[in-house]
Amino acid sequence: MKKNATPPGWIDSLIDRLAPDEFAEEIRGDLYELFCSDLDQKGISAARRRYVFNGLGFLAKSFFWKRQPRHHTNPFTMLSSYFKMARRSLMAYKGNTVINVLGLVVGIASALVIATVIRYELSFDSFHSDADRIYRMVRCSLPELAANKRSNCRTGISYPVPDAVKAETTGLVEIVSMQYFEDVFVEVPDKSGNIVSRFREERGCVMVEPSFFKIFDFKGTGFRWIAGNPDKALEEPLSVVLTRSLAEKYFPGGNAMGMILKMEREADCKVTGIIEDLPPNTDLPFTVLVSYATLRMGRGDRMNNDWGGVNDEHHTYVKLAPGITPREMEKRIARVHQSHTPKDLYEGRHYLLQPLRDLHFDTRFNNYNGRTISRETILAITLVGLFLLLTAAINYINLATAQSVMRAKEIGLRKVMGSTRKTLVLQLFTETFVVVLIAGVIALVIAELMLINFQSLLNVTLRGFNFTDPFTLLSLLAIVLVVTLFAGIYPSMVMSGFNPVVAMKNRFATEKIGGFSLRKVLVVAQFTITQMLVVGTFLVVAQMRYFQNADMGFDKEAVVTMPLPGKADPHKFQVMEDQLRSQAFVADVAFSSTLPSGVRRNRSATDVGREDATTSKDYVVYEYQSIDPSYIDLYKIRLLAGRGIGLQDSAGENVLINKKLAQRLRLGTPEEAVGEVLKASWGKQFTVVGVIDDFYSNSMKEGADNMLLVTDPGKFDYVSVKLAIGEGQGSMQEAVKQMEKIWTAAYPEHIFSYEFFDENIRAFYVQEEKYAQLFQLFSLIFLLIGCLGLYGLITFVVNRKGKEVALRKVLGATVSNILLMFSREYVQLIVLSFLIAVPVAYYAVNSWLSNFANHITLQWWLFAVPGLLVLTIALLVVISKSMRTANANPVDKLKYE
Known part of the structure; x- marks a missing residue:
């Protein structure tokens, strides 16, 4: 045969890929014999042409052979064999198996919990019939809802608007108005009228029209009417519908239907219906439903005439007729609004429609549930779940490819004994599947326990895993299959591709198995994800501390606030104040219609302009x-110019304004603003007697509002007490007990309640704090998975380099040199991952911070501290495993050589 005369290599590759494994080698052998014969007789060109022609012919015949196998095998027997070999292999390498299972358990359990949380959040109010045609009316200062910021969007609707829209427009199936109330005082009398029990309902009380249950049917949630007529139960004034739990609470062991409840010591309401408790995944979490006709009776003509006044707790929902778009209905509502209001009010207020499905996710608006979650947050949590699975799979890939060095002889022997690449791939995939399946089953149990902590952490109601629930089973199956595929494909392809001759001689170096550079890439990817979350969480926690410690323009420390009963007698205020001031623990006392700030307080807003406003x-x-x-003085609000308000100003004509309002009205400096006359949109005039510094009546997430303060004792709803608890002045508990005695003496028929003002302020950020805690937990989980993988890798490396370390020590290497040898590479990889993670974390956190009017400045040390923390933990893992080898006697390793 001529020198360098070889057949076309591409035809051999084609045969390897397409021909059955049992025939490929035989085909190539026959082709090569024919090629040699043709080469001697016909020359190189003809021999190559015939090689291609004959190869394609053999390949075509091989397909027929494949369709007509010479023998049949039982696939279940092979599958059983794969599982047996997988069990033996996993037991042979117990250390790696345990590390892999632990990492996968943590990753899969976290992913299952996250999937449950996301499913819960996405389910809010999605169960109502025709939910896609239900909208909430909101008001904005600009005509485009999407362009508005939170400060320009509110939920309150003027009282006459719903009735006018219903009477003067078409295209609505139903419309319902409701007004929510907090801290409602409920008394239960007996048949003689004597009060037998009192309750304070902090949340859940609403006045609602009968059409409520026509729009919101809670279909598929188990909701039903236990007693009462759904069409008539809320028609008459002073009618009330209770949920089952409230009916049992008020009338234990008895029938609540027809019984009387005294609301706020004024209205005697008759129980006309009982319903099942509403599901937890609704933003309409009502427990006491009073007829809207009761509100109409109390407000009288103002329900039809007060087009300017608004209350943020007065919400209106509409159900559109099929074919009517929300934009079309907004135009019809605008025409109704325009026909009933003056031009200046119409131009500054626009009523828009917000889809019901957006209520739970639009953080610009409040809702009756008291919590929203942005879609961006849901996306972030979803990505965390996916990244957890990814990092757990990376652990498996790294450890499996590293372990393949020890399995080289096993794989080579199987190939020599006749195993094809396909069977080896299936066997290795089976091993991966077994590990992932075991981890999945354990993870399901762990996830059930984790759900309990998640409920308290996120303040949500999550049902445990139902093992017959299709969602649970499909989620677990999907996770197991995806992780098996992702984690198993690369190690199985690497090990099944071993050359049997080289494998039998065990001449593989660690660096050559599967490409050591790929394992470096995977380690960098794993720790990049980990450090992104750790750095991001550190910055979020820093922002939360900023919110809690920033100066809001008033003193919030050591202040106790107590709500006053509705329509409290102003003559009792002075008596209560004198008694409180006589106590040694009291530094100051003040009465007000609301509090300077806080989640739980009253809010009233209207319009004001200069005297010449037109x-x-x-x-x-x-x-x-x-x-x-x-x-x-009590809240230490800074007075910039003029004087404070005194009792002589109780007519409400002399007012204090804040600096921001003075600037918005172009009144000049605080000193220049004193003495200016202002005019309300309804015509009343005010004289500015003082200007105060801006303070945050909302959270620090928003800017300071325009403020106007007057004196009107008839509108006082709160009493604030500044405590002076110090040495010799008693404890905080004793102070609260004494305040309760004084308060109860003034209002013996009511229930005393109190709150520390700083806790009310902290409630602004409860949602962010909970998710900060959640991401702290996820950061720990990522670190745990990363360190497990790192521990497994360094264990393998230490075992493989035992003799090398012994030789180095004999030649004079110190313990420090050995530790440096093991840790240098991992330090470089973790530093590289930090450099990749920082820009991503910076972009994500900076985008999140841009939603807040007040936020921290992103400085370099805020990134360096969490980066050093991750590096330190990783180094401790590497050193803790390397130290034993570094301190070992080299004779123990070399005496057998």
């Missing part, structure tokens, strides 16, 4: 507060 552009929205003379 158009809507001349007016600005401000928050109204009624205060007593001690309010400014």
Whole structure:
């Protein structure tokens, strides 16, 4: 045969890929014999042409052979064999198996919990019939909802609007109005009228129209009417419908239907219906439903005439007719609004429609449930779940490819004994599947325990895993299959591709197995994800601390606030104040219509302008507060110019305004603003007697509001007490007990309640704090998985380099040299992952911070500290495993050589 005369290599590759494994080698042998014969007789060109022609012919015949196998095998027997070999292999390498299972358990359990949380959040109010045609009316200062920021969007609707829209427009199937109330005082009398029990319902009380249950049917949630007529139960004034749990609470062991409840010591309401408790995944979490006709009876003509006043707790929902778009209905509502309001009010207020499915996710608006979650947060949590699975799979890939060095002889022997690449791949995939399946089953149990902690952490109601629930089973099956595929494909392809001759001689170096550079890439990817989350969590926690410690413009420490009963007698205020001031633990006392800030407080807003205001552009929205003379001093609100408000100003004509309102009205400096006359949108005039510094009546997430403060004792709803708890002045508990005695003496028929003002402020950030805690937990989980993988890799490396370390020590290497040898490479990889993670974390956190009016400045040390933390933990893992080998006697390793 001529020198360098070889057949076309591509035809051999084609045969290897397409021909059955049992025939490929035989075909190539026959082709090569024919090629040699043709080469001697016909020359190189003809021999190559015939080689291609004959190869394609053999290949075509091989397909026929494949369709007509010479023998049949039982696939179940082979599968059983694969599982047996997988069990033996896993037991032979117990250390790696345990590490792999632990990493996968943590990753899969976390992913299952996250999937459950996401499913719960996405299910809010999705069960109502025709939910895609249900909308909430909201008001905005601009005509485009999507362009507005939170400060320009509110939920309150003027009382006359719903009735006018219903009467003057078409295209609505139903419309319902409702007003929510907090801290409602409920008394239960006996048949003689004597009060037998009292309750304070902090949440869940609403006045609602009968059409509520026509729009919201809670279909598929188990909701039903236990007693009462759904069409008539809420028609008459002073009618009330209770949930089952409230009916049992008020009338234990008895029938609540027809019984009387006294609401706020004024309205005697008759129980006309009982319903099942509403599901937890609704933003309409009502327990006491009073007829809306009761509100109409109380407000009288103002329900039809007050087009300017708004209350953020007065919500309206509509159900559109099929074919009617929300934009079309908004135009019809605008025409109704325009026909009933003056031009300046119409131009500054736009009623828009918000889809019901967006209520739970639109953080610009409040809802009756008290919590929203942005879709961005849901996406972030979903990505965390996927990344957890990814890092757990990376652990498996790294350890499996590293372990393949020890399995080289096993794989080579199987190939020599006749195993094809396909059977080896199936066997190795089976091993991966077994590990992932074991981890999945254990993870399901762990996830059940984790759900309990997640419920308290996120303040949500999550059902445990139902092992017959299709969602649970499909989720687990999907996770097991995806992780098996991702984690198993690369190690199985690497090990099944071993050359049997080289494998039998065990001449593989660690660096050559599967490409050591790939394992470096996987380690970098794993720790990049980990450090992104750790750095991001550190920055989120820093922002939360900023919120809690920032100066809001008033003193929130050591202040106890107590709500006053509805329509409390102002004459009792002075008596209560004198008694409180006589206590040694009291530093100051103040009465007000609301509190300077906080989640739980009253809010009133309207428009005001300069004395010469003529158009809507001349007016600005401000928050109204009624205060007593001690309010400014107790909360240490800074007075910039003028004087405070005294009892002589109780007519409500002399007012304090804040610096921001003075600037918005172009009143000049605080000193120049004193003495200016302002005009409300309804015509009343005010004289500015003082200007105070801005303070945050909302959270620090938003900017300071325009404020106007007056004195009107008839509108006081809160009493604030500044404590002076110190040495010799008693404990906090004793102070609260004494305040309760004084309060109860003034209002013996009511239930005493109190709250520390700083806790009310902290409630602004409860959602962010909970998710900060959640991401802290995820950061620990990522670190745990990463360190497990790192521990497995360094264990393998230490075992493989035992003799090398012994030789180095004989030649003079110190323990420090040995530790440096093992740790240098991992330090480099973790530093590289940090450099990749920082820009991503910076972009994500900076985008999140841009949603807040006040936030931290991203400085270099905020990134360096968590980066050093991760590096330190990783180094401790590497050193803790390397130290034993570094300190070992080299004779123990070399004496057998």
